[in-house]
Amino acid sequence: MSVATATAVRTAAATEEPPCAPLPVLGRDVAVPLVTGGSVTYAALDYAASAPALQRVWDDVAAYAPYYGSVHRGAGHLSQLSTELFENARRTVAAFLDCRPDDQLVFTRSTTDSLNLLAAALPAGCEVYVFETEHHAALLPWQSARLTVLDAPRSPRQAVETLERALAGRDPHGPALVCVTGASNVTGELWPVRELAAAAHAHGARIVLDAAQLAPHHPVSVRDLDVDWVAFSGHKLYAPFGSGVLAGRADWLRAAEPYLAGGGASRRVTRDTDGTVAVEWHDSAARHEAGSPNVIGAYSIASACTALTEAGFASLVAREQRLIARVRAGLAEVPQVTVLSLFGDDAPRVGVVSFVVEGWNSSHFAAALSAEYGIGVRDGLFCAHPLLRTLLGTAPATEAECGAPQNPLSALRVSFGAGTPDEHIDRFLTAVRELVTHGARWTYETKDGRCVPVQEDGN
Numbered sequence: 370m371s372v373a374t375a376t377a378v379r380t381a382a383a384t385e386e387p388p389c390a391p392l393p394v395l396g397r398d399v400a401v402p403l404v405t406g407g408s409v410t411y412a413a414l415d416y417a418a419s420a421p422a423l424q425r426v427w428d429d430v431a432a433y434a435p436y437y438g439s440v441h442r443g444a445g446h447l448s449q450l451s452t453e454l455f456e457n458a459r460r461t462v463a464a465f466l467d468c469r470p471d472d473q474l475v476f477t478r479s480t481t482d483s484l485n486l487l488a489a490a491l492p493a494g495c496e497v498y499v500f501e502t503e504h505h506a507a508l509l510p511w512q513s514a515r516l517t518v519l520d521a522p523r524s525p526r527q528a529v530e531t532l533e534r535a536l537a538g539r540d541p542h543g544p545a546l547v548c549v550t551g552a553s554n555v556t557g558e559l560w561p562v563r564e565l566a567a568a569a570h571a572h573g574a575r576i577v578l579d580a581a582q583l584a585p586h587h588p589v590s591v592r593d594l595d596v597d598w599v600a601f602s603g604h605k606l607y608a609p610f611g612s613g614v615l616a617g618r619a620d621w622l623r624a625a626e627p628y629l630a631g632g633g634a635s636r637r638v639t640r641d642t643d644g645t646v647a648v649e650w651h652d653s654a655a656r657h658e659a660g661s662p663n664v665i666g667a668y669s670i671a672s673a674c675t676a677l678t679e680a681g682f683a684s685l686v687a688r689e690q691r692l693i694a695r696v697r698a699g700l701a702e703v704p705q706v707t708v709l710s711l712f713g714d715d716a717p718r719v720g721v722v723s724f725v726v727e728g729w730n731s732s733h734f735a736a737a738l739s740a741e742y743g744i745g746v747r748d749g750l751f752c753a754h755p756l757l758r759t760l761l762g763t764a765p766a767t768e769a770e771c772g773a774p775q776n777p778l779s780a781l782r783v784s785f786g787a788g789t790p791d792e793h794i795d796r797f798l799t800a801v802r803e804l805v806t807h808g809a810r811w812t813y814e815t816k817d818g819r820c821v822p823v824q825e826d827g828n
């Protein structure tokens with residue numbers, strides 16, 4: 370079986386499932402002003418940064434809010450109810466991730482927080498392997514480990530071969546961790562997670578999956594992928610209430626010092642006769658959840674997991690794949706546009722498409738999409754600087770003014786998901802064609818390093 374077909378993350382595009390309608394999200398009716406006059410419904414096409422809240426998540430949170438109470442400590446009715454809700458959320462999310470029975474699921478603030486927590490829990494002498502293509506959240510937390518950064522592969526097969534080569538010959542008894550993304554926040558391409566996990570395990574290493582971009586688009590099964598940990602963020606999964614998740618093997622987490630020292634993480638605290646304080650830490654997930662937990666954040670993630678599961682990933686993916694095909698086909702018709710890719714046109718991907726437009730400063734293009742069409746996209750290097758440098762080349766930076774051509778030192782990214790209506794994609798493609806053909810209708814200037822429309826009164 371080839372790497373591409375064996376990848377544990379199957380695209381449901383291959384299923385016969387009919388696409389569903391967009392799921393209702395907050396902000397779907399928000400009108401934004403246009404510099405050219407009037408207003409238009411906002412087209413949120415920056416899901417990869419933060420997705421809008423699902424209406425269902427918002428409703429669940431609103432229904433719970435009157436019953437909100439202190440978690441884990443209070444004897445009162447609402448405290449007990451909130452504690453139960455918090456622990457149920459943990460079970461719901463563990464089921465969503467298809468965790469093993471003895472896995473731990475820690476509620477964190479975000480993917481960045483989850484990976485930093487794991488980095489703080491690495492056993493002494495641990496080696497860490499990451500590809501240069503990772504988001505900074507997955508690239509940077511390992512600075513105090515014995516870090517090996519692997520070159521960007523040009524195919525899923527090459528990714529596995531590169532990792533195997535790097536791991537070959539290491540002492541399989543020493544601790545090692547591989548950190549890999551499930552779906553790139555730049556190209557949207559899926560990584561061969563199960564094969565990388567098999568390669569890691571064959572060489573005595575463990576693997577953590579950065580599912581920040583994968584979990585909102587595909588079912589993630591810890592067991593099927595055979596990853597040791599998975600991390601993701603609520604705000605990319607339609608639950609923007611400040612929580613994230615780290616789930617997986619309990620042993621390293623139990624053996625580590627608590628991520629934060631404080632109440633909730635400690636089982637027993639005593640004052641010794643010599644005046645020092647002695648602590649017995651919890652062995653459970655609470656060990657790394659010191660302080661008052663974000664119960665609404667945790668509950669909102671559980672609500673999003675339930676909503677996506679009930680909507681059915683197969684039909685959500687079928688719909689998203691249709692949108693991806695439309696975006697890619699539309700951009701391919703514009704000769705000035707180059708879509709960024711590591712693995713090529715046929716690679717399975719999620720709804721994240723990055724591109725550069727010949728002769729355009731990306732910030733200028735993004736500003737025009739917003740100001741003239743009411744479309745929100747992202748421009749820049751997407752917190753993946755080494756990957757962008759590899760994809761765009763290493764030409765020296767020029768401080769391009771708005772409207773002036775630049776070396777392609779930054780890119781544009783359009784990203785979408787379960788709440789995106791077809792009209793947003795159509796408007797985006799029309800806008801790209803019009804901007805490339807006729808140019809911007811407004812004048813822009815650089816302010817604080819960003820392109821912004823010049824205000825009519827000159828201010």
Ligand code: PLP
Nearest residue numbers: 479480481504506554581582602
């Ligand atoms: N990993 C990937 C692939 C991402 O795209 C992001 C955010 O864009 C992160 C990690 C970090 O997520 P957060 O900012 O929620 O910690």
